[in-house]
Amino acid sequence: MWSVSDEALLAGLxxxxxxxxxxxxxxxxxRVFGLARVITGDERAAEDVxxxxxLRAWRHAAAYDPRRGSVVTWLLTITRNLAxxxxxxxxxxxxxxxxxxALPLATGERGPAEAAELAHxxxxxxxxxxxxxxxxxxxxxxxxVLGLSAREVAEREDVPLGTAKTRIRTAMLRxxxxxxxxxxxx
Amino acid sequence: xxxxxCDTARERIPELALGRLDGAExxxxxxxxxxxxxxxxxxxxxxxxxxxxxxxAPEAEPPPGFDRRVLAAMGSRRSGxxxxxxxxxxxxxxxxxxxxxxxxxxxxxxxAGRAGDQxxxxxxxxxxxxxxxxxxxxxxxxxxxxxxxxxxxxxxxxPDGVYRLQLQTNTGTVTRGVGTxxxxxxxxxxxxxxxxxxxxxxxxxxxxxSGMPVCSARLEPA
Numbered sequence: 001m002w003s004v005s006d007e008a009l010l011a012g013l014x015x016x017x018x019x020x021x022x023x024x025x026x027x028x029x030x031r032v033f034g035l036a037r038v039i040t041g042d043e044r045a046a047e048d049v050x051x052x053x054x055l056r057a058w059r060h061a062a063a064y065d066p067r068r069g070s071v072v073t074w075l076l077t078i079t080r081n082l083a084x085x086x087x088x089x090x091x092x093x094x095x096x097x098x099x100x101x102a103l104p105l106a107t108g109e110r111g112p113a114e115a116a117e118l119a120h121x122x123x124x125x126x127x128x129x130x131x132x133x134x135x136x137x138x139x140x141x142x143x144x145v146l147g148l149s150a151r152e153v154a155e156r157e158d159v160p161l162g163t164a165k166t167r168i169r170t171a172m173l174r175x176x177x178x179x180x181x182x183x184x185x186x
Numbered sequence: 187x188x189x190x191x192c193d194t195a196r197e198r199i200p201e202l203a204l205g206r207l208d209g210a211e212x213x214x215x216x217x218x219x220x221x222x223x224x225x226x227x228x229x230x231x232x233x234x235x236x237x238x239x240x241x242x243a244p245e246a247e248p249p250p251g252f253d254r255r256v257l258a259a260m261g262s263r264r265s266g267x268x269x270x271x272x273x274x275x276x277x278x279x280x281x282x283x284x285x286x287x288x289x290x291x292x293x294x295x296x297x298a299g300r301a302g303d304q305x306x307x308x309x310x311x312x313x314x315x316x317x318x319x320x321x322x323x324x325x326x327x328x329x330x331x332x333x334x335x336x337x338x339x340x341x342x343x344x345p346d347g348v349y350r351l352q353l354q355t356n357t358g359t360v361t362r363g364v365g366t367x368x369x370x371x372x373x374x375x376x377x378x379x380x381x382x383x384x385x386x387x388x389x390x391x392x393x394x395x396s397g398m399p400v401c402s403a404r405l406e407p408a
């Protein structure tokens with residue numbers, strides 16, 4: 001079951017297949033709940049957000065567009081939007097972006113090979129992030145991990161919108177240069 | 187023929203890959219990328235970086251029974267029991283702005299209860315806001331009292347802009363000027379009180395500046 005790709009699992013979910021639904025939830029529930037908990041800072045709110053994110057993925061599985069990113073990115077984008085909406089009235093996101101990547105990455109339901117591969121990739125990412133100027137690192141973590149828009153990054157970092165956009169874009173360019181070049185060399 | 191220039195597209199590709207590009211800008215870049223193999227390759231590389239960033243988000247074990255509750259909710263929604271769905275949606279704190287919506291709505295309910303003009307707090311009903319292609323782009327929460335407290339939230343697939351809210355009954359009566367909702371970064375929320383006809387099905391619709399409906403929620407009679 002775990003060798004099935006994320007895309008194939010989502011396709012099964014779109015057809016209403018119960019086994020695919022169970023496998024989809026088992027595969028992604030820790031990522032969805034973990035992200036929701038980091039953003040909301042509240043266990044109960046995170047559970048509500050995570051449940052709705054998975055239900056929304058189920059409802060819109062047929063509308064998934066791979067051109068807009070992988071299944072994980074799509075699902076975590078849904079989760080981020082829901083979590084950010086849920087805290088918007090209560091309080092701003094308080095977690096420091098520099099603390100986010102220090103949190104543990106559980107191996108969850110993955111097999112040992114997949115867990116090792118993901119751990120390796122995350123380690124490369126963390127090294128690459130460490131080479132960025134702090135303001136660029138914070139901006140790209142806020143946007144790429146916590147899902148804030150450029151405008152929200154600007155408000156959070158107290159900089160003009162254009163500066164926030166430049167920081168995100170420059171950080172992405174540097175990460176791409178570091179990670180993709182390294183990948184080609186391997 | 188390739189739409190737009192490579193320079194313009196590449197300027198926006200990092201944000202597109204992060205999923206932070208909305209509406210017309212996103213469509214414009216996608217249109218270009220679709221016809222430009224080089225930019226498609228660049229988008230793929232940036233998508234790989236964005237995917238890795240997303241995967242680096244910390245994981246956590248959800249509470250016991252979480253997976254069973256999600257699968258049960260999928261099963262019950264598949265059954266088409268819409269009335270049950272609305273009740274269940276409230277119980278599970280379903281929708282996007284769960285805390286935001288419910289905090290506003292609950293405050294209104296508590297206030298109504300304190301006023302003593304009702305034996306019990308009004309019920310809340312949730313209806314999906316459906317846009318083009320049948321896509322759920324948001325939701326509407328309506329209280330059962332009169333005039334109803336209404337919260338409209340959209341968070342998916344709508345271009346940024348200001349939209350007008352209007353009511354239309356299935357008998358054709360239209361109430362314009364219910365309110366306006368600003369969508370920024372793909373998201374927007376409106377709260378207010380509205381006199382909703384309770385005897386016939388009624389649609390609460392968002393219309394754009396040109397008067398075209400962009401999404402609508404169907405409110406069933408009580």
